[in-house]
Amino acid sequence: xxxxxxxxxxxxxxxxxxxxxxxxxxxxxxxxxxxxxxxxxxxxxxxxxxxxxxxxxxxxxxxxxxxxxxxxxxxxxxxxxxxxxxxxxxxxxxxxxxxxxxxxxxxxxxxxxxxxxxxxxxxxxxxxxxxxxxxxxxxxxxxxxxxxxxxxxxxxxxxxxxxxxxxxxxxxxxxxxxxxxxxxxxxxxxxxxxxxxxxxxxxxxxxxxxxxxxxxxxxxxxxxxxxxxxxxxxxxxxxxxxxxxxxxxxxxxxxxxxxxxxxxxxxxxxxxxxxx
Numbered sequence: 001x002x003x004x005x006x007x008x009x010x011x012x013x014x015x016x017x018x019x020x021x022x023x024x025x026x027x028x029x030x031x032x033x034x035x036x037x038x039x040x041x042x043x044x045x046x047x048x049x050x051x052x053x054x055x056x057x058x059x060x061x062x063x064x065x066x067x068x069x070x071x072x073x074x075x076x077x078x079x080x081x082x083x084x085x086x087x088x089x090x091x092x093x094x095x096x097x098x099x100x101x102x103x104x105x106x107x108x109x110x111x112x113x114x115x116x117x118x119x120x121x122x123x124x125x126x127x128x129x130x131x132x133x134x135x136x137x138x139x140x141x142x143x144x145x146x147x148x149x150x151x152x153x154x155x156x157x158x159x160x161x162x163x164x165x166x167x168x169x170x171x172x173x174x175x176x177x178x179x180x181x182x183x184x185x186x187x188x189x190x191x192x193x194x195x196x197x198x199x200x201x202x203x204x205x206x207x208x209x210x211x212x213x214x215x216x217x218x219x220x221x222x223x224x225x226x227x228x229x230x231x232x233x234x235x236x237x238x239x240x241x242x243x244x245x246x247x248x249x250x251x252x253x254x255x256x257x258x259x260x261x262x263x264x265x266x267x268x269x270x271x272x273x274x275x276x
Contacts, residue, residue, distance in 0.1 A: 022046035025121035025201060026230035036200075037117060040102070042190070045204060049095055049211040054171035057219045058086055061170055073221045074241045075270065077167030081220075086172045092162075096182050104183070115200075119232050123200035130202040134192050135210060135256055141188050143260045146253040169218040174211075177229050215254055222270070234258055240270035247271070 007063050023235070028036050033043055061081050071077065083229045093243070149160040164176040189210070193203040216226050219239050223229075229239025245252040253267035254260045261267035 004213075006089070006162075006246060011149075013031045014181075019121045019123055021121040021124065021127070021201065028201075029117065029119070029211070036204075039105050041209065043097065043101055043105055046189075046207055049208045050093065050175055050215065053212050053215040054174060057171035057215070057221070060221070061086070069224075070221065070253070073223050075239065076168040076247075077218050079220075080173075081168070081170040085166065086170065089172035089174075089176040093172075096175075096177065096179060100183065101186060102180055104186075112229075117200055122202050126199060127202045127205055130193070130196060130198040131206040131209065132264050133196050134198065134203075134206045137192050138188055139254055139256045140187070140260065141192075145184065146255070147264075147266075148250055150253065154210075164246065164249060168248050169220055169243060171215050171219050174215050174218040210256075217255065237261070239268075244268050244270045 013174070024079050038044075060067060064080055064085065065097055097099060112230065146160075159178050159180045163176055163181065165176065166173055175182070189207070193206070197205075199205045211225060213236075216228075217237070217239055219226075222238075222240050222243075225236055228234075228236040228240065234259060237254060237256065238250055241252040241261075242255075251266050252261055253266055258267060
């Protein structure tokens with residue numbers, strides 16, 4: 001369990017601060033300490049983010065042509081995930097979390113030092129810079145890992161092929177991963193904020209954002225309001241880039257940003273599959 005720093009806590013209204021996030025941080029410490037200090041909280045936050053981010057797009061896939069406003073943005077309109085495919089992907093993720101992630105957390109409780117929760121909230125600038133740093137670091141790590149696992153046939157077959165079961169990705173397939181891949185991604189996701197000395201609130205925010213971005217990559221819709229369209233200069237690949245990766249696996253290896261694929265010549269623009 002996480003420890004509050006040794007200074008005594010005062011009620012939130014007696015803790016003046018010019019930090020905009022201080023009231024939120026005080027509320028978490030004084031009213032939800034048992035939750036946010038639990039070593040299981042990051043797992044609960046990550047899995048619930050995956051569930052709630054994926055669910056709306058799963059509904060869209062099930063409705064299909066009955067919602068033409070959204071269906072017109074479908075990247076591969078002739079490929080529609082079935083309910084059993086969705087259930088398989090979700091149950092794979094659930095199984096992995098129950099039988100591998102949670103035991104890893106329990107083991108970590110006995111061998112890892114107990115971190116502490118600071119009394120002071122981060123600034124908005126701190127949340128932004130720490131979050132961006134974590135995303136850039138993870139993007140680099142996964143680009144290298146992803147590239148190597150596609151170039152080595154044995155690594156691809158035994159580690160990464162599970163994720164490529166479907167040529168047309170969908171939201172629930174975001175976490176259809178083998179155990180080694182899941183544990184590698186989880187290791188980086190937990191280690192990177194520690195290496196960069198991020199505030200816990202920054203870490204939790206980037207956890208939710210990174211999972212939202214991962215789900216967006218897999219939704220199979222090129223919606224005009226997704227992050228890859230909102231962020232300028234094509235800095236993010238988004239669903240078009242990752243959908244193309246599932247169609248042409250030797251392309252678009254980076255999970256979030258586009259710079260590594262551009263630098264190494266692996267960036268491939270989306271080629272849409274049209275309705276017959």
